[in-house]
Amino acid sequence: xxTFANTVKRYRNGFEALKGVSLSIEKGEIVxxxxxxxxxxxxxLRLAAGIELASQGSVMVNNQNVKQLKEExxxxxxxxxxxxxxxxxxxxxxSVFENVALPLSIAAFSHAEIGRRVRAALDKVGLLSREKAAxxxxxxxxxxxxxxxxxxxxxxxxxxxxxxxxNLDQAYAETIIDLFKSFNQVGVTVLLATHDEAGIAKLSxxxxxxxxxxxxx
Amino acid sequence: xxAWLTTHAHACExxxxxxxxxxxxTFLSVFVIGMAxxxxxxxxxxxxxxxxxxxxLDTEPNxxxxxxxxxxxxxxxxxxxxLKAMSNxxxxxxxxxxxxxxxxxxxxxxxxxxxxxxxxxLPHAFSIRPSVSDAxxxxxxxxxxxxxxxxxxxxxxxxxxxxxxxxxxxxxRLVLLLGLLLATAVVFVTGNTIRLQILxxxxxxxxxxxxxxxxxxxxxxxxxxxxxxxxxxxxVAVFAVLLFVWWAxxxxxxxxxxxxxxxxxxxxxxxxxxxxxxxxxxxxxxxxFLSVWLYLRRVSSDNCS
Numbered sequence: 001x002x003t004f005a006n007t008v009k010r011y012r013n014g015f016e017a018l019k020g021v022s023l024s025i026e027k028g029e030i031v032x033x034x035x036x037x038x039x040x041x042x043x044x045l046r047l048a049a050g051i052e053l054a055s056q057g058s059v060m061v062n063n064q065n066v067k068q069l070k071e072e073x074x075x076x077x078x079x080x081x082x083x084x085x086x087x088x089x090x091x092x093x094x095s096v097f098e099n100v101a102l103p104l105s106i107a108a109f110s111h112a113e114i115g116r117r118v119r120a121a122l123d124k125v126g127l128l129s130r131e132k133a134a135x136x137x138x139x140x141x142x143x144x145x146x147x148x149x150x151x152x153x154x155x156x157x158x159x160x161x162x163x164x165x166x167n168l169d170q171a172y173a174e175t176i177i178d179l180f181k182s183f184n185q186v187g188v189t190v191l192l193a194t195h196d197e198a199g200i201a202k203l204s205x206x207x208x209x210x211x212x213x214x215x216x217x
Numbered sequence: 218x219x220a221w222l223t224t225h226a227h228a229c230e231x232x233x234x235x236x237x238x239x240x241x242x243t244f245l246s247v248f249v250i251g252m253a254x255x256x257x258x259x260x261x262x263x264x265x266x267x268x269x270x271x272x273x274l275d276t277e278p279n280x281x282x283x284x285x286x287x288x289x290x291x292x293x294x295x296x297x298x299x300l301k302a303m304s305n306x307x308x309x310x311x312x313x314x315x316x317x318x319x320x321x322x323x324x325x326x327x328x329x330x331x332x333x334x335x336x337x338x339l340p341h342a343f344s345i346r347p348s349v350s351d352a353x354x355x356x357x358x359x360x361x362x363x364x365x366x367x368x369x370x371x372x373x374x375x376x377x378x379x380x381x382x383x384x385x386x387x388x389x390r391l392v393l394l395l396g397l398l399l400a401t402a403v404v405f406v407t408g409n410t411i412r413l414q415i416l417x418x419x420x421x422x423x424x425x426x427x428x429x430x431x432x433x434x435x436x437x438x439x440x441x442x443x444x445x446x447x448x449x450x451x452x453v454a455v456f457a458v459l460l461f462v463w464w465a466x467x468x469x470x471x472x473x474x475x476x477x478x479x480x481x482x483x484x485x486x487x488x489x490x491x492x493x494x495x496x497x498x499x500x501x502x503x504x505x506f507l508s509v510w511l512y513l514r515r516v517s518s519d520n521c522s
């Protein structure tokens with residue numbers, strides 16, 4: 001479903017975040033990408049989501065070479081991915097409901113369908129009672145769950161999460177990991193970058209280790 | 218089709234919400250753009266009225282030839298024959314002294330004064346319509362006519378009308394130039410308003426792009442915003458000009474009536490008003506397009522680095 005073939009990511013200043021990474025993630029799989037800070041985990045995820053493009057080699061998502069897609073094509077591809085960002089990327093001037101509704105507005109769903117799907121997603125992450133709240137009033141764990149609700153509201157086939165349990169205490173982190181596990185159980189392919197060893201153990205999933213931009217044994 | 222309509226309805230709804238959410242900013246922007254459109258539209262309406270009045274005037278060259286009072290009928294016929302034989306003369310109309318006197322009584326309301334005269338003081342005259350209009354040829358024609366016997370006086374009173382026509386053409390061009398300059402200003406004012414809107418919604422644009430929004434999706438509400446702002450400004454401009462015509466029209470009419478002529482200011486036609494509103498909306502849309510295009514291009518080049 002996602003394939004990296006000898007992928008290199010080099011920035012304008014010459015820094016190489018990825019140095020020829022090759023890996024493959026199958027449909028329905030749950031994979032944890034681990035490694036120290038600066039190992040290239042976030043870059044790997046950003047390449048998979050088409051936020052950045054590979055300097056060399058290729059990144060295939062759903063049999064499509066991301067680099068060969070036009071801007072419109074990348075936008076359409078992203079609509080089929082659920083993304084949980086390390087810094088949440090929530091809109092603090094919008095309500096919880098409106099934050100989750102954003103991907104559906106982009107995909108041109110009707111008001112009625114948006115309402116139905118947003119409430120279902122919020123219910124899944126346990127935030128249904130907070131739909132009118134402002135995100136700033138939510139705790140860190142709730143904000144992370146809100147971010148997950150936004151990522152799954154489009155019912156994506158692939159879920160990409162960058163440090164979803166970072167900065168959360170153990171109880172919250174476990175809840176988040178359980179959510180990912182439940183999504184994977186209904187067939188969603190999950191790719192997450194994490195430092196959370198307990199979480200990885202709980203997921204009992206395949207691990208890909210990166211070190212200094214390369215796959216580590 | 219339904220999805221397309223839904224996205225446009227959402228974008229339009231968001232644009233309206235943005236306009237309403239900042240009433241003071243919206244009012245000021247619409248007012249400034251409206252005034253920028255009012256100026257060329259107002260001038261156009263004034264010059265269109267003046268041009269319409271000028272077009273009713275005879276601006277074709279005309280030469281009036283007055284004979285001496287003692288010219289008899291045979292001498293008059295001889296002059297008419299020679300005038301008709303001249304090159305560059307298209308038409309010669311004879312106006313007898315009796316016809317001239319009758320016309321004077323009718324037009325100038327001088328019936329009592331004219332009746333009190335013992336004899337007709339007016340001479341026989343010819344009204345000549347030349348087939349040419351350039352000044353040098355007309356001057357040479359005038360000189361040739363002056364050579365004829367019994368010709369006492371010649372007048373050519375068309376030059377002021379030609380000057381008025383030239384002034385009208387110049388004024389039209391001035392309005393066009395002013396219109397173009399102010400249309401550019403409208404684009405920049407709208408562009409700047411949209412730029413400020415973009416800055417306040419930078420986070421939303423970034424997040425939207427990350428979760429699958431196309432450039433068109435990002436651009437759409439801003440384009441509606443610019444077009445709506447332009448549309449409102451166009452309505453303000455048309456309303457301001459109508460107000461001016463209503464306010465100044467009565468005064469202009471009574472002023473021109475006191476000079477023995479009738480001239481009324483006409484309001485811009487419905488077609489012109491609609492065209493101005495549509496053009497204003499289009500300029501707003503274009504300003505917004507330019508602003509969002511520049512922003513997205515910059516963001517895109519930043520992301521590619």
